[in-house]
Amino acid sequence: MSVAETLTAARPRSGRTVSFLFLAIAITLIVATPFLPNYYVRVINSLLIYILLGIGLNIVIGYAGLLDLGFVAFYAVGAYSYALLASPQLDLHWPFLLILLVAACLGAATGILLGIPVLRLRGDYLAIVTLGFGEIIRIIINNMDWLTGGPKGIPRLDKASILGIQVARPIDFFWLLLVTVLVVGMLVWRLERSILGKAWAAIREDQDAARGIGINTTNAKLAAFATSATIGSIAGAIFAASQRFVSPESFTLQESVLIVLMIVIGGIGNILGIVAGAAILMLLPEVLREFAEWRILFLGLLMIFLIIVRPAGIVPRSFGPDKLIRRLFGK
């Protein structure tokens, strides 16, 4: 047996072990969460929110290949939608699901609003403009005191309830977020495999050749921006409902960069990778709490290490959810 044969023979089995490990950790975590103290449930909730954000941003970055550094703007749009429509600020107290719908629509609209001026831009130029867009939204929120409360933010948001069931404790939000992540993840994965998903990939690979086979790149890109922004906005609304307080501090450039990092470390263009990336970037600071001042250093070293060892991310693009399922249940 040659070396190459040994490698290919060994790969499926180790892949299967890793897949089972992946699934086992996920199930254990889900089952154990209700019994964990609130503090840990909150950590897991924020992990789920970041997974949701990652899934959203990945549509633009991973599928369509457009580097968007202003994603946090959509997160802010969703969060402030909830904050304004369910608080004493404007004395509006809309039901949670309705606000979720409004946030989704507003998110899509904002996504298209950002999309239109940047259609012609690629690479570095796109990154700079989107970065500016993210900051503009944050600065607007910071300065519109009469509406958003400015830097003080909006306190005392309503407790959320879905069809009469109150969603207030961290564990309630855990279930809400888990369902949202699963549903959104599923839909986005199906979107990736649809003809539109293939068109995004074609645009990422060669925009001009994509036009040459009849793809209206304008529409396809706007669809990517809108879908991505919708998911970001939904994540924002849930985040606001769970914190019951919003302020511009939660929507800095650093957040955008963190989400991009999650995608790059985890595996660009792959939902499974985002879960892995989010887990590492969210849980690492918790594990390293003792070494607070060394955290950023550790993160830097980890990034250098991963980029050398796994340049395509922890879970590369080629190992998508379909492969995982096949490894788990197939031959």
Place this chain on the structure above:
Amino acid sequence: MTLAFDRLRKQYGQVVAIDDVTASFAPGLIHGVIGPNGAGKSTLINMTAGSYSVSSGSITLDGKRLDTLKKYQIANSGVARTYQNIRLFDQMTVLENLEVCFYPVDVAGTWKEVMWPPYASARRERRREKCMEILRFFDLQGYADSDAGSLPYGRQRMLEIARALVPNPRVLLLDEPAAGLNHHETAELTARLAAQRLPDRITIIVEHDMDLVMSLCDNIIVMHHGKLLFQGTPAEVQASPDVQLAYLGTANDIDDIRAAAQDRRAQLGIRARRRS
């Protein structure tokens, strides 16, 4: 019902790349475009496909203006092309490279594909079937799940032509399809293109490989310095003194070249002597 250029012109500042070219291309035939380097052959293809804008004049397909349309609209009007430098979607599989061509037809059903799994699998299956048929025609079925970028050069050329054929185009533009292929592969390509000579299709090939052009094309256009120099059957083109002139130059040119070469040799000789 043809593809027609009417006093087509392309100008970059003072440089005229295409100079008032008027020509029409009948369906059912394979048209060759030949000419020395820089004659404007690729520019013609790029203008027809909408990659370059038109300075003046017009391009029409069945009487409909193409030059005012956007590139993707031109593609959706039935014009498909390949590129001089292969442009595949490298990190997509060979099959996906073809499947994505169904975008104009299938995009309206995207929502349904996402929300309704049976519809999605039916669509996927239909796309897959049609694409596999084309892959088999090009003997690429064995590569279906490999990344397009990992294919050997010759196979990539074939795949690019396969991709262009997926929408069953009215107009097929091939920009140097045989460049970089060996004899065996060129013969394979010639046979496959001959088999794709459909009654309704207008195929235009820009090519330097004269064996391929002369054996495959029914009608040949000779370009020289951006102008249409000659149009005719392969036999007529080979017999034309104008074409020979453009390709080989005049007897005076040859004398000039000899003189220049002698000068150069003399210079080199001096340099060589100095060195020793």
